[in-house]
Amino acid sequence: MYGNDVIDPNEPLNAAETADYDAAAEHDDQRDGRDAVGDDFDALLAADQRIEPRDAMPDDYRETLIRQIAQHAHSEIIGMQPEGNWITRAPSLRRKAILIAKVQDEAGHGLYLYSAAETLGIDRQELLERLHDGKQKYSSIFNYPTLTWADCGAIGWLVDGAAIMNQVPLCRCSYGPYARAMVRVCKEESFHQRQGFEILWNLMRGTESQKAMAQDAADRWWWPALAMFGPPDTGEAAKGGHTEQSMAWGIKRFSNDDLRQKFVDMMVPQAEKLGIVLPDPELRWNDERGHWDFGEIDWDEFWQVLRGDGPCNAERIEHRRRAHDEGAWVREAANAYAAKQATREREQQQQKESAA
Amino acid sequence: MSGATTPSTGAGAPSEPAQGERSWPLWEVFVRGKRGLSHVHVGSLHAPDAELALRNARDVYTRRQEGVSIWVVKADDVTASSPSEKDSFFDPAGDKIYRHPTFYDVPEDVEYL
Ligand SMILES: [Fe+2]
Ligand SMILES: [Fe+2]
Numbered sequence: 001m002y003g004n005d006v007i008d009p010n011e012p013l014n015a016a017e018t019a020d021y022d023a024a025a026e027h028d029d030q031r032d033g034r035d036a037v038g039d040d041f042d043a044l045l046a047a048d049q050r051i052e053p054r055d056a057m058p059d060d061y062r063e064t065l066i067r068q069i070a071q072h073a074h075s076e077i078i079g080m081q082p083e084g085n086w087i088t089r090a091p092s093l094r095r096k097a098i099l100i101a102k103v104q105d106e107a108g109h110g111l112y113l114y115s116a117a118e119t120l121g122i123d124r125q126e127l128l129e130r131l132h133d134g135k136q137k138y139s140s141i142f143n144y145p146t147l148t149w150a151d152c153g154a155i156g157w158l159v160d161g162a163a164i165m166n167q168v169p170l171c172r173c174s175y176g177p178y179a180r181a182m183v184r185v186c187k188e189e190s191f192h193q194r195q196g197f198e199i200l201w202n203l204m205r206g207t208e209s210q211k212a213m214a215q216d217a218a219d220r221w222w223w224p225a226l227a228m229f230g231p232p233d234t235g236e237a238a239k240g241g242h243t244e245q246s247m248a249w250g251i252k253r254f255s256n257d258d259l260r261q262k263f264v265d266m267m268v269p270q271a272e273k274l275g276i277v278l279p280d281p282e283l284r285w286n287d288e289r290g291h292w293d294f295g296e297i298d299w300d301e302f303w304q305v306l307r308g309d310g311p312c313n314a315e316r317i318e319h320r321r322r323a324h325d326e327g328a329w330v331r332e333a334a335n336a337y338a339a340k341q342a343t344r345e346r347e348q349q350q351q352k353e354s355a356a
Numbered sequence: 357m358s359g360a361t362t363p364s365t366g367a368g369a370p371s372e373p374a375q376g377e378r379s380w381p382l383w384e385v386f387v388r389g390k391r392g393l394s395h396v397h398v399g400s401l402h403a404p405d406a407e408l409a410l411r412n413a414r415d416v417y418t419r420r421q422e423g424v425s426i427w428v429v430k431a432d433d434v435t436a437s438s439p440s441e442k443d444s445f446f447d448p449a450g451d452k453i454y455r456h457p458t459f460y461d462v463p464e465d466v467e468y469l
Contacts, residue, residue, distance in 0.1 A: 039442060054439045101419075108416050115400045118382070124402065125379050181399075188420075331404075335380075338405035 045250055050176040053119040061249055064242075065175055066120050067136070068251065070127045073113035074138035078131075078316050080106045082146040083155060091149055098195050099152065105188045112181040119177045132321050140302060141224050143310030150203055150210075150217035156196015158218070158225040158267070164189045165263045166229065174250030197270070204275045211275075218271070219279045226294070227302045229260040264292050382431040383409040385416075387423035395427050403428075 041057050044050075051057055080103045087103065090096035114124045130136040141159055146152065167189065170182040203214035233243040234257040246252035254262075264283075271278050282295035305313070380402040386395035398417050403409035409428040418426065437445055453459050462469055 039439060052439075054436070056439075104419070108419065111401060111416055112399060118400075123379055184399075331380075334404040334408060338408075341405060341407075 045174055045248075048174075048250070050179065051174050052176045060245075062120050064246065064249070065178065065251065066117055066122050069113055069117040069120075069178055070122075070130070070136055071138060073110050073117060073127065074131045074136060075142065076106050076110035076113060078138045078142045078320060079159075080110075081316055081319055082142055082144070082312075083152055085146050086149060086152050089149070090152075095199070102156070102192055102195065105192065109185045109188070112184055113178075116175075116177040116181045128324065132317065132324070134308070134317065137306065138316075139228060140305045140310065141228050142316060143305050143312045144220070144224055145311050147220075148213050148217060150200065150213040151221070153196050153199030153203060153214060154217035154221040156192050156194075157200055157270075158196075158221045159228070160189055160192040160196060161267065162225045162228045162263055164193060165259050165266070169253035169259075172250075172253060197274070200274050200276065214274075215276055218276045222279050223297060226260055226264070226297055227299075229263065230256040231299060231302070232257055234258070261291055264294050268292050380404045383413070383428045384431050384434060385409075385413040386427040386429070387413075387417055388425040389422060390424055395425065398422075400431060406430075 039055060041051065041055065041061075044055070051061075083099060084103050087096060087099050090099050114127060117127060118124055127136070131138070141162075146155070164186060167182050167186050171179055171186055173179045173182065200214045200218070203210045231237065231241070233241045234255045237257075238244060238255075243252060243255055247255075268278065268283065280295045282293060284293050286293045304310070308314075381404075382400055383403055383406075384400050385398050387398045388395045401409065401412050401416055403412050406428060410426060413426050413428055417423070449455075
């Protein structure tokens with residue numbers, strides 16, 4: 001994944017791109033600074049310039065990026081499953097078309113990201129094998145089941161909402177292909193979050209049981225959405241984590257805790273608007289901090305699900321493997337067709353040459 | 357954009373998959389956003405042949421009418437300048453500042469110059 005020049009860089013990506021994002025991730029793309037700082041990795045980073053695929057870079061930087069981008073790509077394609085589960089049962093043709101478009105977008109996000117990872121010298125096939133063998137992870141959130149239609153609303157609103165919060169700063173990541181892939185992804189995510197909000201908005205204006213369904217979905221997805229930002233990484237918790245190194249490399253621009261706080265601050269007023277009560281008795285405005293205080297996240301559950309003991313871990317990988325295996329004949333057929341066409345073209349060429 | 361002619365895979369990227377299936381070749385995708393604009397590199401994808409590369413590019417990169425024309429080029433067919441030779445390769449233009457209009461001293465009160 002390379003360019004995004006068909007996208008206007010001056011247009012805000014989506015509602016999550018606020019002025020403080022821009023300020024914190026100031027990136028002077030206009031300036032022709034690259035020539036001034038040369039090609040040295042550290043000098044480029046210090047000047048907040050992008051690293052491009054064939055530049056020299058430390059092995060650790062390359063490995064970290066491959067792991068992070070692959071994990072991100074895996075999350076996009078595994079993330080197709082919870083909602084894909086509802087395509088045949090969407091409540092209207094309109095909702096069905098929207099859901100298909102959304103799930104298709106997630107497949108596209110996976111492709112942009114696998115392409116970005118491949119620029120670092122790894123084959124997509126190999127990354128898929130690592131996913132299938134459980135050697136690489138994907139976002140824990142997709143190991144929770146989608147029990148009702150309202151879950152499609154809650155996922156769009158909360159899960160895509162949290163993903164946007166994570167992804168907007170990645171558009172300024174130091175690795176060029178990753179950053180450019182994220183710009184495209186963020187553009188597309190806005191629709192995901194809005195359609196989710198709209199599903200809940202309609203349900204909350206429906207019958208009592210529809211309202212209860214929306215509230216129940218929010219109850220189940222709220223805490224896993226907060227955990228999506230990753231374990232605490234500020235204060236005491238900063239020791240021994242990867243955040244500091246990732247920040248020094250310009251891969252990460254905000255701590256997990258900062259992003260989580262921003263997310264809570266953004267979601268509380270939206271929940272109020274929806275009429276949904278967020279399932280946290282400790283949620284209250286803190287005037288001193290200028291932020292919403294929120295309760296303790298169950299990190300034991302997070303680690304347990306990440307380790308593989310979530311409600312749907314086995315099902316997700318099993319489904320993914322099956323889809324891949326069952327698609328093998330299509331890939332083979334496409335190969336056979338391509339080979340046949342190539343032979344035919346060669347023969348025609350030879351005939352033309354011998355006739356001339 | 358600086359990477360228009362750089363293939364997506366880095367130098368020394370493995371082109372053979374670890375095992376099993378043969379990987380489809382990589383194609384670089386260029387999209388003309390609208391009439392009057394050049395084709396611009398937007399990304400890459402794998403496909404068995406040019407025709408499918410084009411169809412997949414349409415589905416992946418123009419789902420929201422982002423383009424009116426697409427080119428696909430096999431990444432292997434792209435020849436790129438090497439970053440390690442960057443200095444010597446682009447050096448010749450470095451000392452020819454007289455190629456820029458601002459090099460010339462002209463009186464300020466001359467119009468249309
Ligand atoms: Fe996505
Ligand atoms: Fe999404």
